[in-house]
Amino acid sequence: METTRSNAPSYMAWSIVSCLFCCLPLGIAAIIYSSMVNDANLAGDRTKAENASRTTKRLNMAALVCGLILVVLIVLSLLLGILF
Structure with a gap:
């Protein structure tokens, strides 16, 4: 029976x-690591692809958290009249 391995997600x-x-x-760092995932998947290097995929996911989560914090700070400053 032949087993097929799926590629690591590139995000x-x-x-x-x-x-x-x-x-x-x-986001730029995440794009670079996503490209590394694609290259490793094409080369068949499962370990490198999984490591780069994990790093990509972490970078994307960190970017999302930073973006959400920024939005909250802007909304709060607008509501409190700090910026304008």
Whole structure:
């Protein structure tokens, strides 16, 4: 019986959205690691692909948290009249 192994997820779409809407530096790093996942999947290097995929996911989560914190701070400052 032949077993097939699935590729590690690259999270490229999430990385692009993180770059555009959440946190640019972390989003760029996530895109780079997503590309590394794709390259490792094509080369058949499962370990490297999984490690890069895990790093990509962590970078995307960090970018999301940073983006949410920024939005909350902006809304609070607008409500309290600090910025304007």
